[in-house]
Amino acid sequence: MKTEPLLASNHVSMRFFHQEGVVEVLEDITFELEQGEIAALLGPSGCGKSTILNILSGLLQPTGGSVSRTGSIGYMFQRDHLLEWRTIYDNVCIGLEIQKLQKSEEHLQKVERLLRTYDLWDFRNRYPTELSGGMRQRAALIRTLAVDPDILLLDEPFSALDSQTRLIVSEDIARIIQHEEKTTLLVTHDISEAISFADTIYTLSHRPAKVKTTYRVNLTTEEPRTPLKSRKAPEFQQYFNTIWEEMMQDDDDSTTP
Amino acid sequence: MTTTAQPHEHSPAHLAWLEQHRREKRQIRITQVLLLVSLLALWELAARMKWIDTFLFSSPSAIVDIFRVYFLNGTIWAHIGITMWETFVGFFIGTFCGIGIAILLWWWPMLSRIFDPFLVVLNALPKTALAPIVIVWFGAGLTGIIAVAVSICIVVTILSAYTDFRSVDADKIRMLESFGATRAQILRKLILPANRDNMLSLAKINMGLCLIGVIVGEFLVSRSGIGYLIVYGSQVFRLDLVMMGVVILAVCAWILNSLINLLERHIKKS
Numbered sequence: 001m002k003t004e005p006l007l008a009s010n011h012v013s014m015r016f017f018h019q020e021g022v023v024e025v026l027e028d029i030t031f032e033l034e035q036g037e038i039a040a041l042l043g044p045s046g047c048g049k050s051t052i053l054n055i056l057s058g059l060l061q062p063t064g065g066s067v068s069r070t071g072s073i074g075y076m077f078q079r080d081h082l083l084e085w086r087t088i089y090d091n092v093c094i095g096l097e098i099q100k101l102q103k104s105e106e107h108l109q110k111v112e113r114l115l116r117t118y119d120l121w122d123f124r125n126r127y128p129t130e131l132s133g134g135m136r137q138r139a140a141l142i143r144t145l146a147v148d149p150d151i152l153l154l155d156e157p158f159s160a161l162d163s164q165t166r167l168i169v170s171e172d173i174a175r176i177i178q179h180e181e182k183t184t185l186l187v188t189h190d191i192s193e194a195i196s197f198a199d200t201i202y203t204l205s206h207r208p209a210k211v212k213t214t215y216r217v218n219l220t221t222e223e224p225r226t227p228l229k230s231r232k233a234p235e236f237q238q239y240f241n242t243i244w245e246e247m248m249q250d251d252d253d254s255t256t257p
Numbered sequence: 258m259t260t261t262a263q264p265h266e267h268s269p270a271h272l273a274w275l276e277q278h279r280r281e282k283r284q285i286r287i288t289q290v291l292l293l294v295s296l297l298a299l300w301e302l303a304a305r306m307k308w309i310d311t312f313l314f315s316s317p318s319a320i321v322d323i324f325r326v327y328f329l330n331g332t333i334w335a336h337i338g339i340t341m342w343e344t345f346v347g348f349f350i351g352t353f354c355g356i357g358i359a360i361l362l363w364w365w366p367m368l369s370r371i372f373d374p375f376l377v378v379l380n381a382l383p384k385t386a387l388a389p390i391v392i393v394w395f396g397a398g399l400t401g402i403i404a405v406a407v408s409i410c411i412v413v414t415i416l417s418a419y420t421d422f423r424s425v426d427a428d429k430i431r432m433l434e435s436f437g438a439t440r441a442q443i444l445r446k447l448i449l450p451a452n453r454d455n456m457l458s459l460a461k462i463n464m465g466l467c468l469i470g471v472i473v474g475e476f477l478v479s480r481s482g483i484g485y486l487i488v489y490g491s492q493v494f495r496l497d498l499v500m501m502g503v504v505i506l507a508v509c510a511w512i513l514n515s516l517i518n519l520l521e522r523h524i525k526k527s
Binding site: 057077085097 | 438453
């Protein structure tokens with residue numbers, strides 16, 4: 001028997017009204033996210049990925065189609081958005097404060113466990129400016145995990161980092177997500193990031209965006225799978241080339257009248 | 258990760274640098290005092306030698322003489338006290354109401370769109386032009402003068418604070434919203450703390466603006482205060498009185514500024 005998906009987007013479309021006219025941003029976004037799955041939405045820059053995330057998290061209402069969701073959502077952004085006047089500990093607890101859970105023993109223990117497990121406990125009384133980019137991004141993820149969301153939405157979480165840090169941080173974040181067994185949707189424009197991170201990849205077209213192809217990623221790596229190991233898998237290049245060609249073709253389509 | 262400089266207490270190079278630094282500071286201070294003293298001496302000399310007309314320019318010794326009179330009969334404290342009090346009250350009303358109104362504008366963006374042109378015009382208008390009207394409305398007394406001070410500083414407070422509130426990163430707001438934050442929580446946990454330093458510098462500007470407002474108000478109507486001393490002195494052509502008023506005003510402005518700096522340091526430390 002098939003389990004109910006945690007998050008499903010059914011033929012979602014979105015148009016925005018401006019003074020100059022109507023902009024069709026999303027045409028047909030359909031996909032499902034099942035318990036424990038890590039999926040990626042892979043699309044060219046400016047195809048409306050942030051709009052999709054805003055619709056999935058309920059910040060925006062779609063103009064067509066529907067979103068069904070059976071769990072709470074945790075959002076992780078491109079930049080860490082740590083508040084520089086708060087210590088790392090107080091930053092991590094801000095979600096709990098907002099949901100009036102900052103006195104809940106259970107949640108505070110969870111925060112402590114997360115900080116200890118992911119090497120930030122010794123830095124809990126430091127301020128964000130005293131931490132490296134990688135540590136800040138880890139703190140941002142712990143802030144999201146502290147309120148115990150069922151689904152994680154990652155909005156290009158590595159693109160603000162330099163290429164060195166990027167590999168390390170994505171390794172870190174992947175480890176945390178696997179360890180915490182979080183259902184995750186990654187939104188990115190980076191092909192290798194999507195392949196190295198996700199079990200399922202949905203490629204998106206240019207604006208107005210629709211889901212074009214679904215790839216199930218099967219790589220021969222030793223367990224547990226990590227982004228770095230995935231990048232070394234023999235099938236990696238094959239996936240990369242196939243997706244690359246598909247996206248290039250899409251570029252040609254969109255430039256010819 | 259950032260590295261912080263480690264203090265080397267006994268490093269000779271550091272000691273030499275400190276000594277050099279201290280010497281420079283002392284030299285600047287000495288030069289400042291010398292400059293002031295020689296200017297005053299020149300003024301006094303010019304007055305005694307009749308190079309300048311003391312009826313128009315007065316002289317340092319005459320200013321000291323009249324100060325002694327006011328000081329000995331104690332009336333100087335009443336004048337200083339009333340001006341300072343008016344400035345303080347105007348400052349608190351102007352700053353708190355201004356920031357409060359800015360919060361309302363931030364809370365209801367519709368409100369800010371409606372009031373925007375009015376605020377812009379009011380801000381561009383030289384507020385001293387409103388002073389006579391304000392005095393008529395609020396009465397020729399303490400209330401009227403405080404109202405003039407408030408009218409001078411409140412519009413710029415509203416506009417600056419609102420602009421500061423709006424400049425907070427929209428993604429940070431989205432981050433809080435993703436946890437389900439209410440508007441009040443966004444205000445308390447993000448907008449206000451993110452603008453603490455901006456509001457402190459607003460307060461600093463407001464103190465100066467309020468003093469301007471109070472002096473303008475006192476010029477117009479009062480029976481006491483430093484502004485009254487200055488305008489009264491000029492009406493009866495007692496330039497020593499006018500000059501004394503200006504000097505006292507300078508000292509008051511300096512004290513107010515120091516108080517604000519003290520407050521700033523206190524807040525930033527905690």
